Amino acid sequence: MPESAPLIGLGAGKKKVAVDLDADSPHVLISAGNGGGKSTILRTDAWSISAQALLPAPAAEPATDRDFPTDAWSLTPPAPAAAPPRPSPATAPASTEEPDDAVVGLRKAQQDHLPEFTLAALRWARANDPDFPASVDKRGAELLYRVGNLKMWARNRPRAGLRHPDLD
Numbered sequence: 473m474p475e476s477a478p479l480i481g482l483g484a485g486k487k488k489v490a491v492d493l494d495a496d497s498p499h500v501l502i503s504a505g506n507g508g509g510k511s512t513i514l515r516t517d518a519w520s521i522s523a524q525a526l527l528p529a530p531a532a533e534p535a536t537d538r539d540f541p542t543d544a545w546s547l548t549p550p551a552p553a554a555a556p557p558r559p560s561p562a563t564a565p566a567s568t569e570e571p572d573d574a575v576v577g578l579r580k581a582q583q584d585h586l587p588e589f590t591l592a593a594l595r596w597a598r599a600n601d602p603d604f605p606a607s608v609d610k611r612g613a614e615l616l617y618r619v620g621n622l623k624m625w626a627r628n629r630p631r632a633g634l635r636h637p638d639l640d
Contacts (some may be wrong), residue, residue, distance in 0.1 A: 477490040477491060477492035477494075477495075479516075480513055480516070481513065481516070502514075571619070572618070572619050572620030572623065573618060573619070573620060574618070574619045575608055575609055575616045575617065575618055575619075576616060576617065576619055577611065577614045577615070577616055577617075578591060578594050578595065578598070578614075578615070578617065579591055581594070581617060581619060581622050582594055585619055585622065585623060586622060586623070586626055588626075589626070597625075597629075598615075601625075601629070603625060603628075603629065604625060605617055605618065605621035605622060605624075605625050608621075
């Protein structure tokens with residue numbers, strides 16, 4: 473196909489359909505109903521023309537010793553960065569464990585103290601469980617809770633009993 477004939481698509485029998493804008497006409501009429509692919513054809517046309525302009529000219533003799541798909545899959549990812557050295561026990565910082573009287577939001581409580589619960593489960597319990605601890609403070613729109621109260625609630629919360637099919 474000449475450079476001035478962008479590929480529009482495939483016609484009957486999977487025959488390539490192109491319009492040679494230099495030889496045939498500088499105008500093309502595309503007629504189709506809603507969802508007929510008019511915009512897709514225009515985008516494909518624009519891409520085809522711009523891709524031809526941006527691609528470098530092929531070498532006179534392509535390299536025959538390279539298998540491009542294999543080369544693409546065999547690329548090795550960059551090596552991960554080395555981990556920072558761990559501090560020795562003598563210089564290790566004190567434990568970051570918060571005392572039970574610390575005040576935290578639900579997200580921090582779930583991440584650091586109650587990982588067995590999801591944040592959604594804690595929010596549901598806050599809204600529906602009458603035994604859920606009351607908030608002790610507020611930071612902006614976030615309610616704050618005492619860590620010890622949340623841990624006590626988690627230990628003492630009602631759990632569903634196991635049901636035995638023979639006893640029902």
